[in-house]
Amino acid sequence: MEITKQNFNEELDNIIKSIExxxxxxxxxxFTGLDSGECGPPAPFDTLVERYNKIRNGASDFxxxxxxxxxxxxxxDKQKYEAKPYNFYIFPRPYTRHAPDxxxxxxxxxxxxxxSQGFDFNKLFKEGIPYLTLDDEAKLKADLGRxxxxxxxxxxxxxxxxxxxSAKKGLVPIPDDQxxxxxxxxxxxxxxxxxEEEKPLIIPPCxxxxxxxxxxxxxxxxxxxxxxxxxxxxxxxxxxVHRTKNVEDKFKKDQDKQALEKMELDxxxxxxxxxxxxxxxxxxxVGHNMFLDVIHAVDQFQCRLPEMLGDFKTVVKAVFPRLIDxxxxxxxxxxxxxxxxxxxxxxxQTLMSKPFTPAKVETAEGFxxxxxxxxxxxxxxxxxxxxxxxxxxxxxxxxTLQSPPVYFTPPSSHIVNPFINxxxxxxxxxxxxxxxxxxxxxxxxxxxxxxxxxxxWRPSDLHILFQPYGNIQISWLTDTSAYVSLxxxxxxxxxxxxxxxxxxxxxxxxxxxxxxxxxxxxxxxATTPPASSPTPPHNKRxxxxxxxxxxxxxxxxSLCNESYPVIMEEDESLETSIEGSDxxxxxxxxxxxxxxxxxxxxxxxxxxxxxxxxDNW
Numbered sequence: 363m364e365i366t367k368q369n370f371n372e373e374l375d376n377i378i379k380s381i382e383x384x385x386x387x388x389x390x391x392x393f394t395g396l397d398s399g400e401c402g403p404p405a406p407f408d409t410l411v412e413r414y415n416k417i418r419n420g421a422s423d424f425x426x427x428x429x430x431x432x433x434x435x436x437x438x439d440k441q442k443y444e445a446k447p448y449n450f451y452i453f454p455r456p457y458t459r460h461a462p463d464x465x466x467x468x469x470x471x472x473x474x475x476x477x478s479q480g481f482d483f484n485k486l487f488k489e490g491i492p493y494l495t496l497d498d499e500a501k502l503k504a505d506l507g508r509x510x511x512x513x514x515x516x517x518x519x520x521x522x523x524x525x526x527x528s529a530k531k532g533l534v535p536i537p538d539d540q541x542x543x544x545x546x547x548x549x550x551x552x553x554x555x556x557x558e559e560e561k562p563l564i565i566p567p568c569x570x571x572x573x574x575x576x577x578x579x580x581x582x583x584x585x586x587x588x589x590x591x592x593x594x595x596x597x598x599x600x601x602x603v604h605r606t607k608n609v610e611d612k613f614k615k616d617q618d619k620q621a622l623e624k625m626e627l628d629x630x631x632x633x634x635x636x637x638x639x640x641x642x643x644x645x646x647x648v649g650h651n652m653f654l655d656v657i658h659a660v661d662q663f664q665c666r667l668p669e670m671l672g673d674f675k676t677v678v679k680a681v682f683p684r685l686i687d688x689x690x691x692x693x694x695x696x697x698x699x700x701x702x703x704x705x706x707x708x709x710x711q712t713l714m715s716k717p718f719t720p721a722k723v724e725t726a727e728g729f730x731x732x733x734x735x736x737x738x739x740x741x742x743x744x745x746x747x748x749x750x751x752x753x754x755x756x757x758x759x760x761x762t763l764q765s766p767p768v769y770f771t772p773p774s775s776h777i778v779n780p781f782i783n784x785x786x787x788x789x790x791x792x793x794x795x796x797x798x799x800x801x802x803x804x805x806x807x808x809x810x811x812x813x814x815x816x817x818x819w820r821p822s823d824l825h826i827l828f829q830p831y832g833n834i835q836i837s838w839l840t841d842t843s844a845y846v847s848l849x850x851x852x853x854x855x856x857x858x859x860x861x862x863x864x865x866x867x868x869x870x871x872x873x874x875x876x877x878x879x880x881x882x883x884x885x886x887x888a889t890t891p892p893a894s895s896p897t898p899p900h901n902k903r904x905x906x907x908x909x910x911x912x913x914x915x916x917x918x919x920s921l922c923n924e925s926y927p928v929i930m931e932e933d934e935s936l937e938t939s940i941e942g943s944d945x946x947x948x949x950x951x952x953x954x955x956x957x958x959x960x961x962x963x964x965x966x967x968x969x970x971x972x973x974x975x976x977d978n979w
Contacts, residue, residue, distance in 0.1 A: 363729055364743070365450045366489035370632065377431075378639045380446045384433035386646040386773040388750035390742045391655040392476060395424035395469030406791045406837045407810060407845050407873065410802055411671050413787065417657050418667045418674075423467040426658040427452055427486055430742030431636065434723070434750045434773075441770035442722035443754055447732050449743025450633060451482075452662075453490025457630045458623075460505065462498050479740040492632040493663055499631055506627060510620045534574055543572065544579050551584060555605055565601035567594070573601060588615045637663040641681045646773050646782075650706050650749045651689040653785045653796065656682065675798045679783070686778060688752050689786040690795050696763070697756055707739050710748050713755045719769075721754035791835075791847075809851040811858065812876035814843045815868040827868065831857040845873065 365373060381387060397403050397420060404416060432447040454464040477483070494502070536544065547565060554563040565576065573591060580589050580603075588604040606612035637659060640647065649655050656678055661667045664681050668674050678685075691697055692704035701712050714720055725733050737744035757778060761771030771777055783798035792805045813824065821836055824846060828834045832850035839845065848854055861870040871879075 363446075363448050363731060365448050365491070366485065367455075367491050367632075368489055370450075370491050371629070374635060377448060377636060380433040381636075381639045381643050381645065383435060384446075384645060385436040385443070386648055386750070386753070387431060387433045387640065388648040388746040388753065389432075389652070389655055389659070390430035390649065390745035390749060391426045391658055392428040392481070392740065392742050393424050393426055393472060393654070393658065395467055395472045396420060396654070397469065402839075404789045405839075405845075406789060406835075407807065407847070408790055409877075410787070410790075410793060410796055413790065414671045414674060414796075417654060418661075418669075421654075421657045421661040421667060424469065424472075424658075425452075425454070425464075425466045426655075426662055427490070428481070428742040429633065429636075429659075430744070430746030432743065432746040432750050434754065436772050438770065438772065440722075442724060443750075444726050445723050445732075445747060445750065446726045446729055447743045447747040449731070449741060450636070451486050451490045452493060452633050453486055454662075455490060455492045457492060457626050460502060461492075461630050462494070476740070480738065481740075492630050493634045494631050495634070495663065495665055497665060499627075499634070502627055502630070506623060510623075513616060513620070533578060534571075536575060536579075540572065540575055544575055547576055548579065548583060551580065551587065551603055554603060555584070555587070563603040565603065567598040567600045570599075573599070576601060586612055588612060588619070590619060634663045637681065641683075644683050646684045646686060646778075647682045648686045648688060648749055648753045650687065650709075650745070650752070651786055651788060652685070652687050653787065656685065656785065675796075679798055685783050685785065685798065686753065686781050687784065687786045687795070688749055688756065689788075690784055691753070691756050691781055693786070693794065694781070697759070706745060706748055706752070709752050713752055718755055718759050721751055721758055723751050723754065806851075807873045809848040809854040810873035811846050811848075811861070811870050812843065812873060813846050813868060813870050817841045819868075827861070828857065830860075 363373070365377075402416065404413060408416070429450040429452055430447070431450065432445055434443045434445050436443055454462070454466075456463050550565075551563065568576075577589065580587065586606050586608065588606055589601060590604075591599055591601050593599055604615060606615055657667065660674075660677055660681055665677065668677060688709070689704055692701045692709055700717065701709065703709070703712075712718070731737065732744055732747050737747065739745060739748070753773070757771045757773065757775065758769065760777045761768035761775065764777070768775075784795040785798065786795055787793050792807070793803055796802060813827075815823065819842075824836055824844065825834060828846060828848070831848055831853040834849065835847040837845040837847070848857060858870070858872055861868075862872075
């Protein structure tokens with residue numbers, strides 16, 4: 363079901379009831395951009411703190427403009443789910459001049475991608491649902507409350523001297539060139555009051571200074587009328603004058619006006635009510651590669667993202683107490699050995715065939731948009747629907763591995779516990795997930811080196827430099843620096859000892875030393891991590907490879923993710939196996955890949971990129 367500002371308030375109660383009644387729900391988001399560039403693009407050897415800061419900066423720059431929500435209600439007897447998918451258009455339209463007027467960035471590649479998928483930008487800007495963070499909502503309510511309290515005090519007093527004194531407080535001298543204008547306004551009001559016209563008197567649009575003069579003049583000359591500023595369809599600002607019979611009638615009309623202002627503020631809260639309902643429900647929330655979705659949802663609809671990663675974990679658990687990432691599930695044993703690629707579209711295709719049995723999911727009455735699997739990927743509502751389907755199918759498969767087998771496994775099963783509150787980390791080679799419930803995995807990066815070298819160096823030069831120590835993986839940082847990782851970790855000490863000696867053309871230090879030095883510089887400057895320099899031109903990393911020369915597994919792994927354009931959805935070439943005893947994960951296939959790594963005779967510029975990116979990325 364498509365939800366815009368036109369039907370949001372009408373459907374809100376039904377949406378909240380769907381959340382409260384469901385067994386679990388799935389979410390997805392679409393954004394105006396992904397990579398802010400301030401801290402550099404995501405890289406294979408980011409720490410979790412670095413990755414969080416990179417994504418956090420992007421979240422403050424870009425908008426989540428489409429939110430997909432799909433609730434799934436289990437029917438244990440019929441062993442099926444009833445799905446209610448919603449597709450929300452989200453836009454921070456300020457309903458009043460006091461509401462936040464959000465500024466945001468657009469990344470051209472992201473907008474181009476959404477346009478290619480049929481995204482309706484006219485609908486977004488015209489009919490998008492507004493929202494407020496908790497702080498913005500509280501501030502606006504407090505300001506409105508003070509305004510109403512002051513107005514009610516003046517009305518309740520009813521003392522002409524009090525009214526006269528209050529009018530003089532902010533009195534603006536009337537310029538000579540505005541006197542005739544005000545005389546005409548007063549004549550029109552007098553004529554209106556003497557007539558029997560029931561409709562309010564409309565004062566045509568004028569500037570803010572003229573409206574100020576009208577307000578102070580009318581308050582003094584016509585104490586029993588009600589006057590207010592309105593905004594037209596074309597955003598023009600005009601004024602309405604209402605007659606009142608006496609003080610009591612004026613008080614009643616002012617109360618009606620205050621009720622309208624409260625309603626407008628409630629409308630401004632908008633989509634944030636949905637996030638509040640999800641948080642209050644405590645229901646299991648499922649997403650696919652959902653780190654970005656979670657960060658944007660918190661930043662836009664709850665509060666500004668904290669600077670510290672630990673504080674972020676606390677905030678996320680307050681908003682989404684129980685999360686599961688299907689991308690992590692698909693990249694974890696025993697599912698990983700059955701799922702070659704885990705982009706959402708390819709995951710769906712894999713789960714439709716043996717050994718999986720597709721979960722039985724039926725859309726509820728009135729939700730015909732995705733009936734019988736119809737829909738388009740990269741529409742947030744449909745992606746949420748498919749994410750929930752994938753979760754149910756994978757959980758059912760895990761149930762069949764139990765003794766005795768269980769062919770319909772509800773989301774409340776203990777089987778899902780190892781995946782709860784672990785968010786998949788895309789493009790980090792050795793840290794598979796962010797653990798919201800406790801300490802993160804500790805990794806050893808002694809086999810990784812930071813290398814600086816002349817601008818003229820090619821990948822082949824790095825391969826030659828490290829040739830005595832085995833195959834390498836290169837992650838470019840700038841034209842003159844890169845991280846180099848040894849596949850044969852046991853050679854790390856030998857390599858560091860030999861290559862860290864003074865050399866005129868290159869400089870090699872351990873990853874740990876470089877990271878400590880970098881952190882010391884950041885602390886000294888008291889700034890966020892500097893952005894990476896522009897990536898080297900593409901013509902410096904060209905390599906002609908035949909498919910037959912590249913092992914099948916290696917094609918899925920990029921050796922230089924920083925050197926290529928932003929990937930709009932997911933880069934399946936960077937799937938890694940998950941390490942962690944609580945997830946029953948192995949790293950044997952990483953060792954297999956190491957044995958199959960590209961031979962050291964690769965001496966052309968794109969040796970670090972061993973897959974072909976589709977054009978639609």
